[in-house]
Amino acid sequence: MFVESEIVEPERPTAIAVDADALRALPARRPADPPARSSRIAWELIDVDRYVVTISGAVAGFIDVVGAVYVVLSGDRYARAVEVAQTLVWSTAVAALDNARTR
Numbered sequence: 601m602f603v604e605s606e607i608v609e610p611e612r613p614t615a616i617a618v619d620a621d622a623l624r625a626l627p628a629r630r631p632a633d634p635p636a637r638s639s640r641i642a643w644e645l646i647d648v649d650r651y652v653v654t655i656s657g658a659v660a661g662f663i664d665v666v667g668a669v670y671v672v673l674s675g676d677r678y679a680r681a682v683e684v685a686q687t688l689v690w691s692t693a694v695a696a697l698d699n700a701r702t703r
Contacts, residue, residue: 632690641694650678653697661697663690674700 635642643653649665661674670693675681685696
């Protein structure tokens with residue numbers, strides 16, 4: 601028995617158009633300015649896209665820069681740190697670590 605069927609071509613995904621103005625509207629990602637020496641909260645760039653944040657001299661956590669997002673990880677060792685927030689604003693990322701530490 602032979603059944604004739606029509607060959608169906610799979611649909612090809614269409615290209616996604618990216619608005620260049622929308623990309624320019626994203627916050628600029630440059631290294632954060634160092635805090636004042638008298639500040640209780642300090643941070644240091646330890647990798648291309650990773651900061652270590654200390655509060656009163658003790659490591660409170662890490663902030664990874666992923667595209668336009670700051671990913672906040674609480675914990676004194678990166679390998680065991682837990683994500684506590686994602687934000688587009690640096691000061692909010694640092695505040696999230698301060699809040700996570702006081703819980």
